[in-house]
Amino acid sequence: MSDILSKLSAAIIEGDFGSTPEMAETALEEGLDAGEILNQGLMPGMDHVGVEFKAGNMFVPEVLRSARSMQAAMDIIRPLLAETGIDQTGKVIIGTVKGDLHDIGKNLVGMMCEGAGFEIIDLGKDVEPDAFVEAVKEHSPNILGMSALLTTTMRAMEQTIKALEEAGIRDSVKVMIGGAPVTKSFAEKIGADGYAANAASASDMAKEFAA
Numbered sequence: 001m002s003d004i005l006s007k008l009s010a011a012i013i014e015g016d017f018g019s020t021p022e023m024a025e026t027a028l029e030e031g032l033d034a035g036e037i038l039n040q041g042l043m044p045g046m047d048h049v050g051v052e053f054k055a056g057n058m059f060v061p062e063v064l065r066s067a068r069s070m071q072a073a074m075d076i077i078r079p080l081l082a083e084t085g086i087d088q089t090g091k092v093i094i095g096t097v098k099g100d101l102h103d104i105g106k107n108l109v110g111m112m113c114e115g116a117g118f119e120i121i122d123l124g125k126d127v128e129p130d131a132f133v134e135a136v137k138e139h140s141p142n143i144l145g146m147s148a149l150l151t152t153t154m155r156a157m158e159q160t161i162k163a164l165e166e167a168g169i170r171d172s173v174k175v176m177i178g179g180a181p182v183t184k185s186f187a188e189k190i191g192a193d194g195y196a197a198n199a200a201s202a203s204d205m206a207k208e209f210a211a
């Protein structure tokens with residue numbers, strides 16, 4: 001791997017968000033293309049972060065710094081990725097469900113999935129079931145991700161899946177859910193395709209779904 005790509009991976013792992021944009025620019029100046037920077041610099045860095053987070057060797061504040069470092073580099077290469085039409089891993093629509101304003105975990109999941117090469121369409125928080133349905137119709141994603149942090153808003157996940165069914169598009173998309181009160185058995189009960197306990201598992205699951 002080129003020296004600058006190794007440095008970029010290391011900067012992401014260290015959460016050095018001040019230097020990753022410049023490194024991405026240097027990599028471009030050295031003649032590397034946006035796809036190489038994404039696949040051989042940013043993604044290996046975030047993969048490592050995911051492994052360390054799952055193993056309990058990194059914690060949420062460090063992962064947020066790493067995700068911010070990756071975002072900062074992505075801001076440099078994203079327009080070039082779009083221009084060159086480089087294939088991304090797939091497309092993820094993500095949002096926090098209706099009635100729920102917690103978005104830190106959802107943002108982390110989005111960033112980890114972006115680090116894994118997905119295009120992310122973030123609908124934000126307090127997202128109505130119909131808004132998820134319209135977004136699925138408009139963007140045809142591989143995965144629809146829903147986050148809920150309140151026991152009272154978990155019901156909106158089920159309502160959203162029902163709304164997808166009523167719109168006749170349930171089978172066009174894999175539904176992944178998560179958030180502190182959410183469990184695997186709840187996901188099974190409401191007919192979601194998958195439950196992920198944390199952002200790293202969510203990005204792994206998204207990769208499996210898109211494969």
Ligand code: B1M
Pocket residue numbers: 060094099100101102103104105106108109144145146147148149150151152176177178179180181195196197198199200202
């Ligand atoms: Co609120 N809040 N909050 N809160 N808040 C909790 C969730 C709570 C557990 C605190 C408590 O009482 N101990 C409690 C919920 C109780 C319950 O329902 N069981 C609670 C409450 C009650 C409330 C209010 C009702 C308080 C009030 O006003 N009386 C109110 C509700 C507002 C609303 O949503 N309508 C409220 C408000 C807020 C703030 C706005 C102040 C703020 C949110 C700011 C924001 O998000 N921008 C807030 C916060 C920060 C929290 C705590 C302290 C932290 C949540 C967090 O960000 N965790 C939380 C207590 C706690 O969890 N310790 C609490 C860090 C984040 C990285 O973890 O979101 O779990 P998490 O995400 C993880 C995984 O769950 C998973 O991956 C992430 C990364 O590993 N994951 C997914 C998440 N989404 C996923 C989606 C996936 C897959 C995995 O697939 C798509």
